[in-house]
Amino acid sequence: MLVIGDEILSGRTRDENICEVADVCTQGGIDLREVRIVADVEDDIIAAVNALRARYTYVFTTGGIGPTHDDITADAIAKAFDVELPYNDEARAMIEKRYGDKALSPSSLRMARIPLGASLITNSVSAAPGFCMENVFVMAGVPIIMRAMLANIAPTLKGGRVVAARTIKVGVGESTIAKGLGAIQNQYPEVKIGSYPLMGKKPVYTEVVLRSSMLEMLDEATQKVQTLVDETHLIHGVIIN
Amino acid sequence: MLVIGDEILSGRTRDENICEVADVCTQGGIDLREVRIVADVEDDIIAAVNALRARYTYVFTTGGIGPTHDDITADAIAKAFDVELPYNDEARAMIEKRYGDKALSPSSLRMARIPLGASLITNSVSAAPGFCMENVFVMAGVPIIMRAMLANIAPTLKGGRVVAARTIKVGVGESTIAKGLGAIQNQYPEVKIGSYPLMGKKPVYTEVVLRSSMLEMLDEATQKVQTLVDETHLIHGVIIN
Numbered sequence: 336m337l338v339i340g341d342e343i344l345s346g347r348t349r350d351e352n353i354c355e356v357a358d359v360c361t362q363g364g365i366d367l368r369e370v371r372i373v374a375d376v377e378d379d380i381i382a383a384v385n386a387l388r389a390r391y392t393y394v395f396t397t398g399g400i401g402p403t404h405d406d407i408t409a410d411a412i413a414k415a416f417d418v419e420l421p422y423n424d425e426a427r428a429m430i431e432k433r434y435g436d437k438a439l440s441p442s443s444l445r446m447a448r449i450p451l452g453a454s455l456i457t458n459s460v461s462a463a464p465g466f467c468m469e470n471v472f473v474m475a476g477v478p479i480i481m482r483a484m485l486a487n488i489a490p491t492l493k494g495g496r497v498v499a500a501r502t503i504k505v506g507v508g509e510s511t512i513a514k515g516l517g518a519i520q521n522q523y524p525e526v527k528i529g530s531y532p533l534m535g536k537k538p539v540y541t542e543v544v545l546r547s548s549m550l551e552m553l554d555e556a557t558q559k560v561q562t563l564v565d566e567t568h569l570i571h572g573v574i575i576n
Numbered sequence: 577m578l579v580i581g582d583e584i585l586s587g588r589t590r591d592e593n594i595c596e597v598a599d600v601c602t603q604g605g606i607d608l609r610e611v612r613i614v615a616d617v618e619d620d621i622i623a624a625v626n627a628l629r630a631r632y633t634y635v636f637t638t639g640g641i642g643p644t645h646d647d648i649t650a651d652a653i654a655k656a657f658d659v660e661l662p663y664n665d666e667a668r669a670m671i672e673k674r675y676g677d678k679a680l681s682p683s684s685l686r687m688a689r690i691p692l693g694a695s696l697i698t699n700s701v702s703a704a705p706g707f708c709m710e711n712v713f714v715m716a717g718v719p720i721i722m723r724a725m726l727a728n729i730a731p732t733l734k735g736g737r738v739v740a741a742r743t744i745k746v747g748v749g750e751s752t753i754a755k756g757l758g759a760i761q762n763q764y765p766e767v768k769i770g771s772y773p774l775m776g777k778k779p780v781y782t783e784v785v786l787r788s789s790m791l792e793m794l795d796e797a798t799q800k801v802q803t804l805v806d807e808t809h810l811i812h813g814v815i816i817n
Contacts, residue, residue, distance in 0.1 A: 341770055344608045346598030347741070347785060348772070350591075353613070357587030367585045369620070370613035372594070375770070379610070402751040403771040404758035442754030460775060477775045500588070510643040513683030517645035529582055529616070530644040531589070534701060534718045544588060 337383050338372040339398035339408055340476055351478040352397045359485055364494030364548070365393065375399060380411035388415075388471050393492065395485075398476030400465060402442040408473060409466075413450040416468055423449035426464050433462035458483040496548035501557040505541040505564050506573030508532060515563040516543065523556040525549050578624050579613040580639035580649055581717055592719040593638045600726055605735030605789070606634065616640060621652035629656075629712050634733065636726075639717030641706060643683040649714060650707075654691040657709055664690035667705050674703030699724040737789035742798040746782040746805050747814030749773060756804040757784065764797040766790050 336356050342348040353370055360367040368391060373379040380399075387394045399408030413420035427447040431439055446463040449455065456465035456472065458480050465474040465484045474484040505512055509530045520528045526547040533540050543560055547553040567573075577597050583589040594611055601608040609632060614620040621640075628635045640649030654661035668688040672680055687704040690696065697706035697713065699721050706715040706725045715725040746753055750771045761769045767788040774781050784801055788794040808814075 338611075341768065341787075342772060342785070343594075344598055344611070345739075345741075345787065346595050346602050346608075349595045353584075354587050354590045357585055361587050367587075368615060370579075370585070370611075372611035374609060401771070401773065403754045404761050405768075405770050440751055440755065442758075443751040445754070477773060479775050498586075500586070510681055510684040513644045513686070514681065517683075520645050527582065527646075529646050530642070531583060532642065532718060534720050544583070546582075546586065 336367065336370045337380075337387055337394060337396040338370065338476075339375065339380055339396060340372075341375045341405070343372055343398075344374055352476070352481050355478070355482060355485060356395050356397075359489050360494075361498065363489060363492055364497040365492060366495070366498070375405050375407060377407055377411050377414070380408060381415045384412060384415040384471060388469070392470060394471045396471065396473050397481050400446065400463070400473060400475055401477075402440075402445050402463075406445070409448050409450065412453075412468055412471065412473055416450060416452075418451040418468075420448050420450055422447050423455070426455055426466075429455075429457065429462050429464055456484045456487055458487070498546050498548045499550060499553055501545045501553060503543045503545075503557070503560055503564055505543060506568055507541065507571050508539050509541040511571065512541070512543070512563060512567055515567075516560065519556055519559045519563065522559075523547075523552055525552050526556040528556070528560070577608065577611045578621075578628055578635060578637040579611065579717075580616065580621055580637060581613075582616045582646070584613055584639075585615055593717070593722050596719070596723060596726060597636050597638075600730050601735075602739065604730060604733055605738040606733060607736070607739075616646050616648060618648055618652050618655070621649060622656045625653060625656040625712060629710070633711060635712045637712065637714045638722050641687065641704070641714060641716055642718075643681075643686050643704075647686070650689050650691065653694075653709055653712065653714055657691060657693075659692040659709075661689050661691055663688050664696070667696055667707075670696075670698065670703050670705055697725045697728055699728070739787050739789050740791060740794055742786045742794060744784045744786075744798070744801055744805055746784060747809055748782065748812050749780050750782040752812065753782070753784070753804060753808055756808075757801065760797055760800045760804065763800070764788075764793055766793050767797040769797070769801070 343350050371383050373383050399406045449466050453466040453468040460480045460483045474481050509532045529544045531542045545557050584591050612624050614624050640647045690707050694707040694709040701721045701724045715722050750773045770785045772783045786798050
């Protein structure tokens with residue numbers, strides 16, 4: 336995923352799109368491997384898009400496809416793919432329809448510029464479309480629009496086996512169970528076991544998350560962690576709710 | 577900035593550290609140029625650290641320095657810099673002091689492994705330190721610990737001129753002011769003008785944000801945008817609160 340926008344990097348706006356894309360990927364059996372956030376700088380966008388599209392099956396971008404001068408994502412994508420960026424009749428018709436009788440300004444028309452060869456991603460919120468260029472899905476940065484676009488493309492994505500997750504709460508700090516967890520991880524390489532301390536809360540506790548697409552392995556490993564945790568709680572006398 | 581952690585990419589945990597680092601950078605006159613989020617995969621961490629530390633003045637990492645098997649950031653950093661990862665006496669003393677009379681487990685001791693040549697970043701929350709290796713600052717992923725570490729290193733960072741920001745609310749969609757804004761942007765290249773539509777809210781409005789370290793330019797450009805907005809509101813009869 337590539338998040339494009341000065342406002343995220345300056346701290347002015349807190350990103351809301353990464354966890355949306357992450358959720359949709361996880362639910363669809365797609366392993367989100369990397370996210371990059373870059374500024375509204377054409378060369379930076381081009382470099383990131385080219386690095387990511389060469390490396391991964393899909394790339395999702397958010398941000399920079401509006402009508403103002405700082406919206407340069409379509410330009411950058413066209414340059415990354417070395418294609419023209421003409422006005423797209425279909426995109427223009429979508430925007431005109433939304434504007435009704437009002438004349439389209441050159442600024443609104445800017446949103447109808449789509450790289451040659453791309454297909455459109457419709458959105459019901461603002462009408463201005465995103466687009467898909469080969470394996471790169473270009474979406475809006477405004478979360479309500481991004482979600483509408485993501486909902487439209489999600490059914491078209493090919494995922495692998497869906498990864499299931501199990502969470503076990505542990506009423507002690509993670510150091511106490513670290514050795515046992517490591518042993519279980521070694522025994523079940525197909526299950527990814529993560530340990531997440533919840534600090535700043537009393538009583539201290541830890542969440543252990545097991546993830547795998549192989550359900551039988553997952554349940555076996557989960558049972559072993561549960562046994563480890565039960566024994567640890569017996570020793571440390573901890574009860575958590 | 578490099579965020580390390582499966583839990584962010586799976587959507588299980590929503591990152592809280594990016595906007596903290598972004599805020600501290602902005603306040604210190606440091607231009608945050610790029611963020612990457614990678615999984616708990618050693619090769620991915622090494623590749624990202626090496627790419628970022630070659631390109632930027634500072635790199636801030638978060639995540640993966642706890643006591644469990646999935647905490648591999650220290651190992652990856654040592655490999656990225658091609659140095660040893662010995663137990664650090666000072667780090668060990670910090671952790672032992674917090675544990676008091678209790679014997680240190682091998683898992684807790686894991687957190688005292690610090691790449692050779694790094695200096696420690698103390699934290700008052702969990703006692704286990706982060707570290708700074710050349711231009712790379714390695715911090716915890718747990719937000720409350722990360723903030724304590726960030727507060728300790730912030731005064732040591734060298735920033736440029738602090739970038740000031742001005743925000744103007746506009747009671748119309750951004751297409752309406754796009755042309756005028758673009759003209760002002762062309763006139764003031766030293767001022768970065770961003771336009772952010774607030775969708776899903778009625779009435780529709782837009783925030784224009786101007787950012788520059790050159791205050792006189794910034795105020796001039798802001799005045800021009802304000803005049804543009806006043807005229808636009810006169811034409812469109814919009815009053816916003």
